[in-house]
Amino acid sequence: MSAASKQTEDLVNVQVDGHWIQVKRGTRMIEACKQASAEVPHYCYHPKLSSPGNCRMCLVEMGMPPRPTPGQEAELDNDGHAKISWMPRPVIACANTVAEGMGIRTQSTLAKECREGVMEFLLINHPLDCPICDQAGECTLQEYSVEHGKGESRFLENKVKKPKNVDIGPRIRLDDERCVLCSRCVRFTQEIVDDDVLGFVDRGSHNVLTIHPDKPLANNYSLNTVDICPVGALTSNDFRFKMRVWFMRETKSICNGCARGCNILISSRENKIYRQTPRENNEVNSSWMCDSGRLNYHLLESDARLTDPMMKKGKSHETVDWPQAIRRTAEGLLKYKGDEVAIIASARMTNEELYLVRVLADTLETKNVDTLKCHGEGDDYLNHKDRRPNTNGAKAILKLRSPGSRVNSIKKGIESGSIKALLVYGENIESKGFDDGVLSKLKFLVSSHILANPTAKLSDIVLPGASYAEKRGSMINATGRLQLLNKAIEPPGNSRDDWEILQDLNCAMDGKDFIYELADLFSEMASVVPVLKGFTLSGIGEKGASVIETGETIPLLEREAQRVNQGLIVG
Amino acid sequence: MAVIVERPKLSILEKFYFPAIMKGLRITLGHAIRILRRKKKVTMQYPEEKWDNNLPEHYRGAPALVTDEHGRERCVSCQLCEFICPPRAITIIPEEIPPEDQWSKVEKRPREFEIDMIRCIYCGMCEEVCPEQAIFLRKDYAISGYTRDEMVHNKKKLYEIGGVREGLVNKWNTLK
Amino acid sequence: MPILISFIKIVMVIFVVILPMVAYSVWAERRVSAVIQERVGPNRVGIPFTKIRLFGLGQPIADGIKFLLKEDFTPGHVNKFYYWLAPALTMVPALLTCAVLPFGSELFGEKMVIADLNVGPLFIFAIASLSVYGIVLAGWASNSKYSFLGGVRSSSQMISYEISLGLSLVPVLLIFGELNLSEIVWEQSKNGWLLLPFWGDGAIWNGGVDRFFLLFPAFIAFIVFTTSIFAETNRLPFDLPECETELVAGYHTEYSSMKFALFFLGEYAAMIIGSGLIVTLFLGGWSLPFGLDAYLMNMTGDPEQIPWWLGLIHIGTFLAKVIVFILFFIWVRWTLPRFRYDQLMRLGWIIFFELALVNIFITAGILILTRGSAS
Structure with missing residues (x-):
């Protein structure tokens, strides 16, 4: 039987550059080509946005088998497919869908000449300022002009002057000369974040992207337009002129700004983070993330970062070395047993760290263990109202039914004097109801944080930890997805990875053996915590794995799914 | 085989x-x-006899930054030289040119441009890669200093060595 | 009194002649190599604090001071005792061998040789073969692979070439019938050098037919002996024990400062003594050519008494010949590339060993034919 007859209800046979593949019915041609490893260059097409087909870069040659006259058998080629008769004109691959027996040529003379022509048009007014353009290195105009361009310009006239360095929002700068008018940013603001402030004005060569005169592009998702801009027209004020992209090392991690756990890429060079960009994960954040999450890495560069373990001497603190700090902490905590000790952990901590807190609590035989409940304002897109990234992890590992419920009883215990020692991990409890009066009643207070804060000021021992970009571990987000946090840079000074600090503390208290690898610690935890059963640290993978059913939905993803169903976007 | x-x-x-x-x-x-x-x-008996006057046109001495005939610093800190430099001798910290500056239309310039002359191997890759004709290898070859810090040429020193170079492509002046 | 005279001779030979000569042969090495390679070489160091350069003759002194002042570093991983012993063991045998070399005829009635032994060549072999210990110990005690390989190469090379060295000397001793180096030189002074028998009884027109025919084996012996001396002193083209391209610096890789200098000195001293030995055995030692000695002695009236000025001329002649040979050593070094190790071994064991052995029989045959059976 011929291959053509193997078609099923959903799949259609398509020939891409001479090879027959089977793709789902309704697939865009550009996606079919992608599946056949024949990338078609494009500017305006984005799978999460509608396809206006206005850049014309994805022109390919297309053909269909001619409809046979009644009674006539279709003429077959060597593979048993009906012979394709090619169309004289090219078509755009991004907005057309495939059909049974369709042929696509991406490398034919016609397709190549079309691309060359489109490139030449796009470059007519494009300035030659790649040396100062932040997009250089990840600019598709650069890439395509190398791959598909002519290499020279036939344009002799003066280039059209357009507005440069336009302030269109608090975080974004626009350079109209670089714009290729793909309209991705316009569609993003219209379709995804419902903040329709961008648009094109004027005609012909003078056609420019512009902002609503009274409304700046100020929504909390505005920096996504910088990511999707294929050229350097939209640049981030935060990243502008800071570092060239080719120097940066990208670390796959997750955002710790809220419980959503958006997948991100941390770009760093020589121990300094320069930007954070979203990483596509269609179960969590699609291709987007909020601006506040993007910019929260500035916290790590704060002057208030703790760099050395410290001990209180009289009224001030003095720097000590780690063995001494750990020993003194262990001695101080061991003086009190059982419910005289309380631990306030944080849902900012990774699962591994929380597990070590649980081990510590078991050693101390205390039940006064809790995390703070920290809710803020969420939005209808990605931002979650829970401001802590690992609340679900804290629930699962510390066996808390409702995080924050025991905090009040701990506070009362301190006030009444029944709780004499307190270990605060990763939180500034001073701002959460524990004022000076309460904390000064304690006999022994240990705190660990990345910043110097009022709690640290009152602490007998301060242990400097590592921030989210400086450590490795796993977290469970609001929708119950277990995801990996990866280390992008080294913690500053003598501060250390938190799981190592906690492990040292545990070893000093119970004298048990060290675990040398975070992966081994995860495996030990997975054997104890039911929801993690069967997982290994390396088995979590780049995109995470769902471990808890929370019943929560993500508003932005819901809407995207809807639009996919309507056939508006590819998804 | x-x-x-x-x-x-x-x-x-x-x-x-x-x-x-x-x-x-x-x-x-x-x-x-x-x-x-x-x-x-x-x-040649070196310190007494020198061939400074006979250096060939292609001689590669200390790399330096140049200004153009209008006094504009040509470097826009694209950092390509920093990238290409085989011994990683170049460190550039870019900055945005403030709007009140005469050359604010160029937008970007180096805040600091350092070449560690202890590391420099005089290969000339920086000159070759520079898209702005801003860095040139001059004919200075006797670079010495008492400390490591002295051997790091900062922006001021680099412009001092480089001086003004005329007759180069001036795309920023005409088209921008 | 004889002890005092011996002491004076030792001091004079070693500290006034050999050691400065070592220092200046290093300088010569550099200048000659420079000239051969069309460079200038060290020409700057002259008298300190002045602009007088003296063709760079101050360089060896500066080098010496540098060696003394550099950090004397002993790596942690070495066998300390042997590591310290090795440089001395290289230096001392090289200097010891000069004891039996006659560096002049007579001065004020005193023989110009430190120890007038009757077994001169044997003494030299006995002592010279000890210097291999220094190198082997240096290689082993350094506890480094480069040093070790250098030491192993050196020992096998020196042992191999000692055989052809010894065998190539046997014809010479057969010809002279004598083991005392002073006597051998006197014989050459009177009857023509071994390689230049053109006066006295050695000349063919004076009946020296034997010496004429013996020129052929003598020449073979000269070639084999000279080449073997090259190998014994680890000079190029046989410097495999310290070949830089493979072994960094060979057996003295781990040495620095004066200990390294001792190896250096030992090597050059060995080269000087080797040259002296070649000169003594084949080229008439301190004697002047063409019977000039006899003529000058006759001129003074007393043929048995050597006047002091002639004694000085003889010392000068000896040194001049040695210097010519040192220059030859240097010249060869900057001409020939290094041998491969198997080529070196092949040359030593398959060519020179056989050649020297056959040469003994040829010499013996010629001696029997020309001088008749021993009466």
Whole structure:
């Protein structure tokens, strides 16, 4: 039987550059080509946005088998497919869908000449300022002009002057000369974040992207337009002129700004983070993330970062070395047993760290263990109202039914004097109801944080930890997805990875053996915590794995799914 | 696949080595006599004699930054030289040119531009890669200092060595 | 009194002649190599604090001071005792061998040789073969692969070439019938050098037919002996024990400062003594050519008494001949490339060993034919 007859209800046979593949019915041609490893260059097409087909870069040659006259058998080629008769004109691959027996040529003379022509048009007014353009290195105009361009310009006239360095929002700068008018940013603001402030004005060569005169592009998702801009027209004020992209090392991690756990890429060079960009994960954040999450890495560069373990001497603190700090902490905590000790952990901590807190609590035989409940304002897109990234992890590992419920009883215990020692991990409890009066009643207070804060000021021992970009571990987000946090840079000074600090503390208290690898610690935890059963640290993978059913939905993803169903976007 | 190179077959005289050795001795003696009779001079007595005036056009000395005839610093800190530099001798910290500056339309310039002359290998890759014709290898070759810090040329020093260079492509001045 | 005279001789020979000569042969090495390669070489160091350069003759002194002042570093991983012993063991035998070399005829009635032994060549072999210990110990005690390989190469090379060295000397001793080096030189002074028998009884027109025919084996012996001396002193083209391209610096890789300098000195001293030995055995030692000695002695009236000025001329002649040979050593070094190790071994064991052995029989045959059976 011929291959053509193997078609099923959903799949259609398509020939891409001479090879027959089977793709789902309704697939865009550009996606079919992608599946056949024949990338078609494009500017305006984005799978999460509608396809206006206005850049014309994805022109390919297309053909269909001619409809046979009644009674006539279709003429077959060597593979048993009906012979394709090619169309004289090219078509755009991004907005057309495939059909049974369709042929696509991406490398034919016609397709190549079309691309060359489109490139030449796009470059007519494009300035030659790649040396100062932040997009250089990840600019598709650069890439395509190398791959598909002519290499020279036939344009002799003066280039059209357009507005440069336009302030269109608090975080974004626009350079109209670089714009290729793909309209991705316009569609993003219209379709995804419902903040329709961008648009094109004027005609012909003078056609420019512009902002609503009274409304700046100020929504909390505005920096996504910088990511999707294929050229350097939209640049981030935060990243502008800071570092060239080719120097940066990208670390796959997750955002710790809220419980959503958006997948991100941390770009760093020589121990300094320069930007954070979203990483596509269609179960969590699609291709987007909020601006506040993007910019929260500035916290790590704060002057208030703790760099050395410290001990209180009289009224001030003095720097000590780690063995001494750990020993003194262990001695101080061991003086009190059982419910005289309380631990306030944080849902900012990774699962591994929380597990070590649980081990510590078991050693101390205390039940006064809790995390703070920290809710803020969420939005209808990605931002979650829970401001802590690992609340679900804290629930699962510390066996808390409702995080924050025991905090009040701990506070009362301190006030009444029944709780004499307190270990605060990763939180500034001073701002959460524990004022000076309460904390000064304690006999022994240990705190660990990345910043110097009022709690640290009152602490007998301060242990400097590592921030989210400086450590490795796993977290469970609001929708119950277990995801990996990866280390992008080294913690500053003598501060250390938190799981190592906690492990040292545990070893000093119970004298048990060290675990040398975070992966081994995860495996030990997975054997104890039911929801993690069967997982290994390396088995979590780049995109995470769902471990808890929370019943929560993500508003932005819901809407995207809807639009996919309507056939508006590819998804 | 191994390539087998046949050894040349030596004649009996060659196998005896002696004539070849004598020939070799004659050659070296010939060179010695030539230089003793001052027929040839190869070495220059460096600190007293210098060839500064005879340096070839392509000579590669210390890299330096240049300004153009309008006094504009040509470097826009694209950091390509920093990227290409094989011994990683170049460090650039870029900054945005403030709007009140005469050349604010160029938008970007180096806040600090450092070349560690201890690391520099005078390969000239920075000059070759520079899209702005801003860095050139000058003819200074005797770079010395008492400390490591002194051996790091900062932006001021680099412009001092480089000076003004005229007649280069001036795309920023005309088209922008 | 004889002890005092011996002491004076030792001091004079070693500290006034050999050691400065070592220092200046290093300088010569550099200048000659420069000339051969059309360079200038060290020409700057002259008298300090002046602009007088003296063709760079101050360089060896500066080098010596540098060696003394550099950090004397002993790596942690070495066998300390042997590591310290090795440089001395290289230096001392090289200097010891000069004891039996006659560096002049007579001065004020005193023989110009430190120890007038009757077994001169044997003494030299006995002592010279000890210097291999220094190198082997240096290679082993350094506890480094480069040093070790250098030491192993050196020992096998020196042992191999000692055989052809010894065998090539047997014809010479057969010809002279004498083991005392002073007597051998006197014989050459009177009857023509071994390689230049053109006066006295050695000349063919004076009946020296034997010496004429013996020129052929003598020449073979000269070639084999000279080449073996090259190998014994680890000079190029046989410097495999310290070949830089493979072994960094060979057996003295781990040495620095004066200990390294001792190896250096030992090597050059060995080269000087080797040259002296070749000169003594084949080229008439301190004697002047063409019977000039006898003529000058006759001129003074007393043929048995050597006047002081002639004694000084003889010392000068000896040194001049040695210097010519040192220059030859240097010249060869900057001409020939290094041998491969198997070529070196092949040359030593398959060519020179057989050649020297056959040479003994040729010499013996010629001696029997020309001088008749021993009466």
